[in-house]
Amino acid sequence: MSNSVKFRLNGAEMTYTENPAMRLLDALREGYLLTGTKCGCKEGECGACSVIVNGQLYNSCLVAMGSLEGAEVMTIEGFSKTERFAVLEKAYQEVSAVQCGFCIPGMVLASECLLASNPHPTEEEIRVGISGNLCRCTGYNSIVAAVGIAAQKGEGLW
Numbered sequence: 001m002s003n004s005v006k007f008r009l010n011g012a013e014m015t016y017t018e019n020p021a022m023r024l025l026d027a028l029r030e031g032y033l034l035t036g037t038k039c040g041c042k043e044g045e046c047g048a049c050s051v052i053v054n055g056q057l058y059n060s061c062l063v064a065m066g067s068l069e070g071a072e073v074m075t076i077e078g079f080s081k082t083e084r085f086a087v088l089e090k091a092y093q094e095v096s097a098v099q100c101g102f103c104i105p106g107m108v109l110a111s112e113c114l115l116a117s118n119p120h121p122t123e124e125e126i127r128v129g130i131s132g133n134l135c136r137c138t139g140y141n142s143i144v145a146a147v148g149i150a151a152q153k154g155e156g157l158w
Contacts, residue, residue, distance in 0.1 A: 007068040010034075010078025020066025024058075025049045027065050028075060036076035036105045040134075047133030050106030051075050057113040057132070076105035084112060084157050091150035092143070099137035107133045111147045119158035120151055 005016040009032065016027065025042075028034045028051070037060055040048030044059040051060045052074040079085050088108055091097075098104050107130060114121060114129030121129060126147045127140070135143060151158070 005065055005069050007071045007073060009073050010075060010081075016065050016068070018065070020064060022065045024051065024060040024063040024065060024068065024073070028060060034075045034077050036080075038102055038105060040102075045134075046103075047106040047110065048103055050109045050133060052079070052109055052113060055113070055116065057110055059132075074109075076109060079109060079112060084115070084154065087154035087157060088112065088115075088146070088150045091146040091153060094149060095142045095145045097138055097142040097146040103133055103135045103137075107135060107143055111143075111150065114147065115151055115154070115158040119154075121147070123148065 003017060003020065005020065007014055007016070018031070025037060025039060028037045029039065037051055038048035039061070040046035042061050044062040047059060049060040050057055052058070053063065053068070053071050085108070088111055092104070092108070110130045110133050114126065118125060118129070123144060126144045130143060130147070
């Protein structure tokens with residue numbers, strides 16, 4: 001019996017052979033050197049460590065590496081190479097939705113998951129869609145506006 005976990009990380013085949021109880025957050029930052037995934041609360045409360053696993057938003061601090069067999073994991077580094085990211089990035093810039101940047105990787109991935117499931121969200125749906133991600137700087141209004149702009153400008157992408 002093998003203790004290895006095979007999964008895809010940002011489109012690349014990976015085999016993980018270390019401690020299956022290690023948090024995905026720690027493996028990403030320390031093992032794979034993907035530091036766009038931030039370490040915030042370590043309790044699944046802040047969303048700074050958000051990643052997309054099989055198309056769903058997860059707090060990577062709550063995901064054990066051993067649970068990823070066959071999974072598709074996308075971090076902000078992988079998403080940043082997509083056309084959808086370019087639309088979100090431009091929208092965030094347009095309304096100055098980035099201040100310190102700590103929450104933004106997780107917030108952008110939350111925005112992606114929302115738009116992938118609902119390409120034409122209302123303001124309330126945007127607020128619900130990003131609600132698991134805390135931002136201490138912007139007060140959310142600019143982030144909500146950015147997601148709305150991305151939905152309009154990215155017509156047909158999501």
